[in-house]
Amino acid sequence: MHSSGLIELEAVLAVARHGGFRAAAVDMGMSRSALSATVAGLEARLGVRLFNRTTRSVSTTEAGEQFIARIAPALADIRGAMEATNELRDTPTGTLRLNSSVGAAQMIFAPVVLEYLRRYPDMKVDIVTERRMIDIVAEGFDAGIRLAEAVPRDMVAVPMSGEQRMVVVASPQYLQKHPAPQVPDDLMAHRCVRWRFSSGIVYRWEFARHGEAMTLDVPGPITLDEPLLMLEAARAGVGIAYMGMFHVAEDLASGRLVPLLEEWSPSYPGICLYYPSRRNVPAGLRAFIDLVREVIELPGR
Incomplete structure (x- = not known):
């Protein structure tokens, strides 16, 4: 040949x-x-x-x-x-191809990906970030990283985080001009940073407390589909935003943003690494899975 x-x-x-x-x-x-x-x-x-x-x-x-x-x-x-x-080598070699949402990639980049490259210098990592869910097998990826609730049922899932929490936030400048909402319905009289899914549907903010749940199609002057832009809008005082705690933790700690409606903020399943079920998992992926289990601290582990 x-x-x-x-x-x-x-x-x-x-x-x-x-x-x-x-x-x-x-x-x-x-x-x-x-x-x-x-x-x-x-x-x-x-x-x-x-x-x-x-x-x-x-x-x-x-x-x-x-x-x-x-x-x-x-x-x-x-x-x-x-x-x-x-697998008989001391260290794996090749390229590990991952498909992930932007937020999930940001969460695991420093603790997992960079450590993986340090431990396995013969491996390369190719990460594609996008909002849409894809068929990772059909498109040639070794694994995907998404919210646990989005992982296809025919895949093997490896938890990469505990439960995550949503939080309503606003800048101190915004709250100087507008009274802080006391209950979710108060948001209907506020300027909010609206969030659009990749499908084009605008997200209805979800709240829960003591068994009571509600969703709101909040009003607002801007609609975005990228968390980092939503964060910038909230920092600039454009309006109230509703985001994952991961994105706003540093801003809350520094005082750039203020948490609102905390007792109404729900949690949601964390992210998972997922890959197709098969007998022979590639050595590079197996090493990545082992590292995830080593460095990610989960409740009860």
Whole structure:
């Protein structure tokens, strides 16, 4: 076989998995033109076209589907053999690909990711942050990091934090001009920093106390979808914000922000690392999981 045969086969699988060359090139760590040339070179030697290409779409040909069905299990076996050998090394090597929300990545970056790179200098970490949930297997990630309630049920989940808490906050400057709300309904007369989900739906603030629960579609002059921007708006006195304690802890400690309605603030499940259930977990991921369990302190552990 051609010396670059394995790369070519992995390239074909990546294009088929992503349904196009752009995302597959990112997955492979190649330029789009280099990936296209790699696949075209293999097609030329095979004497068949594996993909139908147009300016708008890429799809597998019948020959391509048959070829992929044959090579996918073989490449899986090869990867398994390589991972089994990797586990015999003193330290793992390779690239760990993680998909995470921005907030979750911020929470674990210093205590876990940076420590992981220090302990395992032969490993590289590739983190993609985005708000939308994806199929981590289909898009070529080793694991994901999300709120526990969002983890797919067919995944193995490893807790990375205890319960988190939401908190209503405002700047001292804002509270000098507006009376602090005493109950959640008071927020309807305030200026609030509204929060939009990636789906486009504006979040209704949730409150609970002594078995009583309510949600409010609060009014406000600005609607944002990024926690760091929401934090900046609250600091600037634009309005009252509703955020996770992780994002505002330093501001509360310094007095830049003031907590409100504390007895009404609910908690929610923390974040989890999750990955597909399989017999042979890659050595790099196994080392990451072990580190998470070592450095993350959870209640009851």
